[in-house]
Amino acid sequence: MIAAALGATAGARLPSPSQAQAPAPPPAAAEARQIAHDAYFYAYPLVKNYLSIYQFALDPGGSQYKGPVNQVNNVARVFTPADTGVITPNSDTPYSFLILDLRAEPIVVTLPEIEPGRYYSLQVVDLYTNNVDYLGTRKDGNGGGRFLIAGPGWEGAVPPGVRRVVQLSTLLAESQFRTQLLRPSDLDRVKAIQAGYRAEPLSAYLGRPAPPAAPSIAYPPISDASFDPQFWQYANFLLQFCPPIPAEAALRARFATIGIEGGGPWPPAGLAPEVLAAVEAGGTEARQEIAQSLAKVTTSVGLFGTPEAMAGRYLQRAMGAMGGIYGNSPEETVYPNYALDEAGQRLDGSRSNYTLTFPPGRLPPVDAFWSVTMYDARTQFLVDNSLRRYLINSSMLPDLKRDADGGITLHLQHASPGADREANWLPAPDGPIGVVMRLYLPKPEVLDGSWLPPAIRTAGPAR
Template sequence: MTGPINPTLSQAEIAAIAEAAYVYAFPMMIAYGFFHRQTMGPDAPEKQAIGRFTHFRTVSSPTLNNTIPWINTDTLYSAAWLDLRAEPVVLTTPEFPGHRFQNVQAADWYTMNFYTRGTRDVGNAARTTLIAGPDWQGQVPAGIDEVVRTDSRIIKLFARVVIEAPGDEVAIHELQDQYGLVPLSTWAGTTAPPDAPTIDFPAPPASGLRGRGFFEQPTPDFIGTFNFLMTLAAVHPDEADLFQTFARIGAVPGSAFDSADLTPAQTQAVQAGIDAGLARIEHRLAHLDTPINGWVYPLDLRGDRSRLTGSPQAYLARAVGARYAIWGPGAEEVVYMVAEVDADGEPLDGTNAAYEIRFDQAPPVTGFWSYTVYDAQTRLLVPHPSGRYKRGDRDRDINRDADGGFSLLLQNTPPPADRMGDWLPVPKGRFQVVGRLYGPHPELLDKSYAPPPLQRVSVVPG
């Protein structure tokens, strides 16, 4: 009996194909781990539905929704998974007050952003958007502002609304309740198509979970998982040749795959390819970008198909982005920057040290900005008695100079009363600081902006 791998391939050829296929499949596996946990796992604060919005009414914290690395504390989320196999879905968004920053973002099964709309690009008027999968061939009815096509049959949808001040949540709840998600036939009042076949979504095996519970499956069985995941996405015409290459090791959308059918030499070769792919991902994670004053802000890890396909480097960026900060908006929407070291290159550690960031002027954005503290290893929020995890442009108690300059003081214990507005609490231990700069100016996108460093200072006693 012939196994799934072309018997004419050498071990070196098998390893090379397996490496490319693993890097390609890597972000999809991570996304699937989140999908299964959020839609089929036990009830939890991050539980989400398929086909309707789940509105998160409270800002994220160490005890709420603290499962996605770098969860933000600037916005309230609404989230949904959409199954587009039977028919498109119509998304309706309400009119927002002109002062409020908001956006809606959609990511495909590959984890690429194919849609981001909001204050920055289309403004705050009400909108009606038809989101269609790769198989839809229907007519667009009147009343649709925009039609968006995606290469996958299941997508991830986020809506974010900025919290402008304490107690602002009630006003946001009223806006969240005005979001709509309905099948096209319901929206248009036409006959609904037949339901899509029921899918048995298997739970990611424990053997495939790594680190913080990310589903990465670094074994030859990843090929079978890849084949299943690709039934929920369409092979783009530009990647037809790539998938012909993947097929030589049994990576064929919808095909069965059993690693037990491999010879010992083939198993060894596939595993060598997986190990090489993981090594490339880990190496890029350790060398994301050239630091600027201790801050790293790579701009190539998030985006759409034009940025994240077409070359081994692009597929590697997509994989690294999924591990680093899955589902982050593209750089044109928000620039993320992270610091893990101080001005002298020493790791940030709040055990006995304090740090100060001196801004001569506010970060260059048209939207909003904030700086949030996370654990250095997990990139999750760390409980602190103060309950404060960020400082940003909406914090009116920051001490600002006449020309708009200000400083942030990072230490574990409270400072004197006159510095409380400047205080960004940090844990006792290694931490990182993440800047979120929404609506970035050109100097952020061309990286001519130099963020100020974190200077180590003496702990300021309260």
């Protein structure tokens, strides 16, 4: 059985899909529960992805709407507590969003040339939340260029003037540009860079007639409130945009035995009440297992990556989507995260003050930049505070106060640590705390584990 190989550990894998069962009549309740458990791991990232896609591009009346599909939609500011379209948002790099519908034809993306020393990227994420590829600083330098993004089955020649092709296995996708903001006064430069991001259909790029339009889609509304009650309806809706890859054909056929299949109705006709109840129970069990496994994680490594890196790692992919969807692959960014202090106690700003100290010469080793961001652990969103300070990052180093030995100590607490320490204060919620460190373009010593992030230490009771 697939789930027998999974357990609740971060290293668990599904067995090879070739071992999955062939299509069969509707199974008995016990087997249906097991199939649903496994299908929930598989489908959770798709539904979580759709929750953001819907808010960003499909709900014009919503508070998180950024703009239409297949268009670059710039947000010329860093994220604040008002931004709730994605959990654990980064507040270092203003975003530009490009939600992709690749059914009719590919999209040509343009990145402008930018100055050396500034980081920018386009993270291309398929509907499964795999990081299919990156455009920008790490892979392409800062010289800009044009790139083709194509869906499954596209077999055209590389168009003239296009540096390279990125091909996805899903017809819908999410992608986002990150543009480094060096300081608040730098925002106009970021806006100028964002103005150079372009997306156009391949036919328009080539100056040719457009192909027939893809059929319109009746996108079902989704919200946090409807996510769980309608999970399987959303899963079936989304799977129609994910043609089964050969390695997963048998796995998808197994899911279909209980009616979990692309474009199918939910609940499917003829599914016995006891089997339907077993499917719901299997999904609930899987969701709990994802959350329990995620609670043990201290790093993003293993939760985000390419389709090849994440092949078979359905639990890990679901953990990444639950804990911080759209996390970068390790070679792009590593995310040490904190839920516990050095003594293993849950971080809570209503009980304690905390410190995070970088000893002399031990700042995070990166080729781009690093940051430490504060979150409300209950909501996974940024924390409102009087300073409007949601993170401390490497561009702020000249303004930070040094310790007597030359190190840097950050103060993580709800109340001000005092005027003499306020430059190093990262305001915390008056309750459970979540802290994420971001290491953009990490150096080898981060990836091989020879540099480890410092622990968060308790610094007395909260005031």
